[in-house]
Amino acid sequence: MRREWSVGIAILLLAIVLAATAPSYFSAENLRDLFLVNMPVLVAAVGTMLVILTGEIDISAGSAFAICSVVSGVVAKSGAPLPAAGAAACMIGAALGALNGVLVAYGRIPSIVATLAAMVGLRDALRWSTQGAWIEDLPQRFQYLGLTQSLFPIVAAAMVTTLVAAVAGTLRHVAAGRMVYATGSSAEAARLAGIDTAAVKLVVYTIAGGLTGLAALLNSVRFNQIPSNTGLGLEMKVIAAVVVGGTAITGGRGTVTGTLLGVILLGAAGPALTFLGVSAQWERALQGLIILAAVTIDAARLPRGARFTRTSAAGV
Amino acid sequence: MICPAVSSHLLQAVAVTKSFAGVHALRGVSFDLSPGEVHALVGENGAGKSTLIKIITGAELADSGTLTVGGRRVAHLDPAAARALGIAAIYQQPALFPDLTVAENIALPREGAGLLRRVDWQGHRQRARELFEQIGAAIDPDRRAVTLSMPERQLVEIAKAIDADARILIMDEPTASLTDREVDHLLDVVRHLRARGTGIVYISHKLEEIFAVADRLTVLRDGESIATRARDEIDRDELVRLMVGRDLAALYGARQVSDTRRAPGTPALQLSEVANAARGVRQVSLTVHRGEILGLAGLVGSGRTELAETVFGLTPLDGGEILVNGTPARIDTPADAIRLGIAYVPEDRPRHGVIADLSVAANTTLNNLPAVSAGGLIDGAAERRAAARYVEQLRIRTSSVDAEVGGLSGGNQQKVALARWLSIEPAILILDEPTQGIDIGAKAEIHGIIERLAERGVAIVMISSDLPELLAMADRVAVMRRGALAGTLLRDQATSQAVMALALGHAA
Numbered sequence: 001m002r003r004e005w006s007v008g009i010a011i012l013l014l015a016i017v018l019a020a021t022a023p024s025y026f027s028a029e030n031l032r033d034l035f036l037v038n039m040p041v042l043v044a045a046v047g048t049m050l051v052i053l054t055g056e057i058d059i060s061a062g063s064a065f066a067i068c069s070v071v072s073g074v075v076a077k078s079g080a081p082l083p084a085a086g087a088a089a090c091m092i093g094a095a096l097g098a099l100n101g102v103l104v105a106y107g108r109i110p111s112i113v114a115t116l117a118a119m120v121g122l123r124d125a126l127r128w129s130t131q132g133a134w135i136e137d138l139p140q141r142f143q144y145l146g147l148t149q150s151l152f153p154i155v156a157a158a159m160v161t162t163l164v165a166a167v168a169g170t171l172r173h174v175a176a177g178r179m180v181y182a183t184g185s186s187a188e189a190a191r192l193a194g195i196d197t198a199a200v201k202l203v204v205y206t207i208a209g210g211l212t213g214l215a216a217l218l219n220s221v222r223f224n225q226i227p228s229n230t231g232l233g234l235e236m237k238v239i240a241a242v243v244v245g246g247t248a249i250t251g252g253r254g255t256v257t258g259t260l261l262g263v264i265l266l267g268a269a270g271p272a273l274t275f276l277g278v279s280a281q282w283e284r285a286l287q288g289l290i291i292l293a294a295v296t297i298d299a300a301r302l303p304r305g306a307r308f309t310r311t312s313a314a315g316v
Numbered sequence: 317m318i319c320p321a322v323s324s325h326l327l328q329a330v331a332v333t334k335s336f337a338g339v340h341a342l343r344g345v346s347f348d349l350s351p352g353e354v355h356a357l358v359g360e361n362g363a364g365k366s367t368l369i370k371i372i373t374g375a376e377l378a379d380s381g382t383l384t385v386g387g388r389r390v391a392h393l394d395p396a397a398a399r400a401l402g403i404a405a406i407y408q409q410p411a412l413f414p415d416l417t418v419a420e421n422i423a424l425p426r427e428g429a430g431l432l433r434r435v436d437w438q439g440h441r442q443r444a445r446e447l448f449e450q451i452g453a454a455i456d457p458d459r460r461a462v463t464l465s466m467p468e469r470q471l472v473e474i475a476k477a478i479d480a481d482a483r484i485l486i487m488d489e490p491t492a493s494l495t496d497r498e499v500d501h502l503l504d505v506v507r508h509l510r511a512r513g514t515g516i517v518y519i520s521h522k523l524e525e526i527f528a529v530a531d532r533l534t535v536l537r538d539g540e541s542i543a544t545r546a547r548d549e550i551d552r553d554e555l556v557r558l559m560v561g562r563d564l565a566a567l568y569g570a571r572q573v574s575d576t577r578r579a580p581g582t583p584a585l586q587l588s589e590v591a592n593a594a595r596g597v598r599q600v601s602l603t604v605h606r607g608e609i610l611g612l613a614g615l616v617g618s619g620r621t622e623l624a625e626t627v628f629g630l631t632p633l634d635g636g637e638i639l640v641n642g643t644p645a646r647i648d649t650p651a652d653a654i655r656l657g658i659a660y661v662p663e664d665r666p667r668h669g670v671i672a673d674l675s676v677a678a679n680t681t682l683n684n685l686p687a688v689s690a691g692g693l694i695d696g697a698a699e700r701r702a703a704a705r706y707v708e709q710l711r712i713r714t715s716s717v718d719a720e721v722g723g724l725s726g727g728n729q730q731k732v733a734l735a736r737w738l739s740i741e742p743a744i745l746i747l748d749e750p751t752q753g754i755d756i757g758a759k760a761e762i763h764g765i766i767e768r769l770a771e772r773g774v775a776i777v778m779i780s781s782d783l784p785e786l787l788a789m790a791d792r793v794a795v796m797r798r799g800a801l802a803g804t805l806l807r808d809q810a811t812s813q814a815v816m817a818l819a820l821g822h823a824a
Contacts, residue, residue: 185673
């Protein structure tokens with residue numbers, strides 16, 4: 001739990017600084033905004049974390065997010081009720097995730113390459129099919145949970161909390177969770193233990209895709225329109241949160257709690273700059289620093305050779 | 317042969333102490349090496365051999381004590397300085413660059429001299445050929461390292477060491493994955509280097525080898541140097557006694573008592589002309605009975621592991637038939653095999669046998685989670701109780717069941733791997749090199765566990781390159797050669813000569 005502690009302490013320090021110098025940061029309005037902005041990030045990050053736990057990566061989340069957003073908008077405009085739009089977004093997301101999963105698990109394509117192809121291909125396919133046009137004038141019904149509705153944050157919070165708790169519980173207490181960690185820790189050892197690692201990866205990519213769809217829905221219902229270039233850079237944002245939260249980029253280690261804290265720290269730190277009178281342009285630089293600090297702590301804490309079992313596999 | 321005059325020492329370590337996080341790994345260890353000497357370093361895992369090696373190669377700095385190399389004291393030895401002083405090390409798993417050629421692998425350490433200099437390909441090949449000639453190896457310098465067999469990789473490492481003009485060569489378990497014949501060749505190379513004046517620190521768990529090649533032996537136990545003796549002054553029993561610090565009378569003696577239960581049970585596993593073209597397994601017919609230990613011998617590459625992986629469904633067979641308890645079985649995946657009660661403990665334990673990032677508890681229950689689950693949820697308390705039971709039964713030495721398996725010693729990792737498979741109560745247990753790289757004490761314990769399982773009626777297939785071990789443990793020995801079964805020997809016929817004759821294809 002050590003990484004969770006250090007990220008938690010960092011969040012606490014940030015809160016103390018803000019409380020002392022910019023108490024308006026803690027206004028109900030600002031906190032609500034922060035929550036709404038970062039909730040989709042958290043949902044997508046949990047999916048990406050699952051993928052990273054199996055030792056793979058997914059950099060197509062941002063493009064898939066855009067497609068899911070547009071699909072949910074198109075479905076909503078056709079007059080279908082909100083649950084249908086949500087289901088469509090999740091299903092499209094899951095299908096795109098499954099495609100990645102098949103390429104990685106059965107096509108044996110390195111995940112960075114497969115999902116890079118998906119990232120570029122999906123984004124351009126979307127641009128071509130929408131001709132860059134935004135989905136506008138979304139029906140009022142679609143925005144039932146919209147920003148103006150005070151009920152939204154509560155419903156959304158309940159949903160996301162349930163979801164995050166379910167993933168955390170599954171990873172910890174259900175056999176399938178063990179398969180995820182085992183696959184990421186050593187795919188060969190897992191295979192020899194009788195685990196179908198290809199199936200594990202396919203399922204994890206599919207779930208991650210579905211979560212991206214849900215994230216897209218949670219984001220879309222807040223606005224009156226959906227830009228067709230939405231979700232640009234989302235994949236890096238979520239990977240950063242996952243890594244800061246202590247998940248090993250090589251797989252096999254990581255917790256949902258860590259990812260939650262990673263999303264909170266990165267999500268809270270950027271806007272805090274404005275409140276502290278620093279130009280918002282420094283936001284990305286600050287996030288970079290946080291990531292660097294997180295991985296440096298790892299490198300310093302693990303003695304050389306502690307990861308011997310993994311690195312030794314690199315020799316012939 | 318040995319000149320103990322202080323000035324003649326190539327290497328001398330005096331009263332070296334090293335601790336990690338407050339735990340003493342070395343306590344005042346002294347060790348020396350003369351030119352043209354093979355000095356064996358023996359001791360159980362955790363005795364401090366690796367730490368001493370790390371200090372000599374500059375990978376770790378000693379807390380106190382002195383290190384003298386070639387008559388000069390060295391205060392702060394780092395890996396580059398150690399190399400400059402002519403110290404080279406060869407490990408169990410050679411660290412070659414898999415995608416580079418043999419010649420490049422050998423030349424690479426010298427390439428650093430001038431980053432912009434043209435690469436002298438012809439010279440590199442020529443040099444590689446010269447080096448191989450010196451050690452009597454026939455390896456094409458243009459082959460990529462990934463295509464080399466394990467003994468060939470060892471030879472390339474030795475060539476690298478000679479090329480670096482190493483006067484002190486450290487060999488850490490170089491023969492762990494070699495067959496007897498390959499070991500013989502390697503030992504010839506070691507003797508050749510010794511004749512050239514190289515000082516060699518030789519580490520091995522195989523005592524036969526140590527007595528065959530060492531001039532002197534130093535025994536380490538619990539971080540202390542217990543004794544240094546010339547080879548002629550010590551016998552095997554005494555060496556073992558010094559290593560384990562207790563009388564381990566029956567190293568392989570356990571088997572004799574149970575000869576009474578030799579009456580074979582019903583057939584548990586029958587292979588009928590099993591073939592796997594992709595893995596080079598050709599028409600193997602074999603029967604293993606309940607309560608029997610079948611040894612599977614053969615040279616490395618003879619198809620033993622490939623046969624085991626075929627039976628376990630990792631690479632399904634493409635010809636013949638497998639019968640489990642007399643019934644034809646279809647085994648396409650490991651899951652099928654597990655359902656039929658077949659367990660497979662693979663070789664290369666640190667990479668494949670256990671899941672290093674998971675705890676002891678999670679590892680032991682991984683294959684039978686339903687047993688510690690209720691309503692689909694894993695019951696943490698039940699899981700830890702189950703793990704604690706195995707820790708007790710198999711005497712797994714770990715600080716707690718929550719400790720990560722990656723931190724345990726080799727022998728204890730192997731016990732965790734065994735525990736994991738015992739949790740499915742297998743009817744058929746296939747063990748691939750179960751004691752490779754494990755110290756003597758743990759070895760005897762693992763032999764005892766295998767024994768007890770056989771007595772309880774489990775059919776056991778044991779693959780081992782350690783022939784004395786295999787002969788002591790097995791009721792029958794099946795010998796493989798080039799993917800096919802060369803022959804099966806009953807316990808009383810199975811001598812090392814008979815097994816080797818079959819493995820090599822000589823007339824028995």
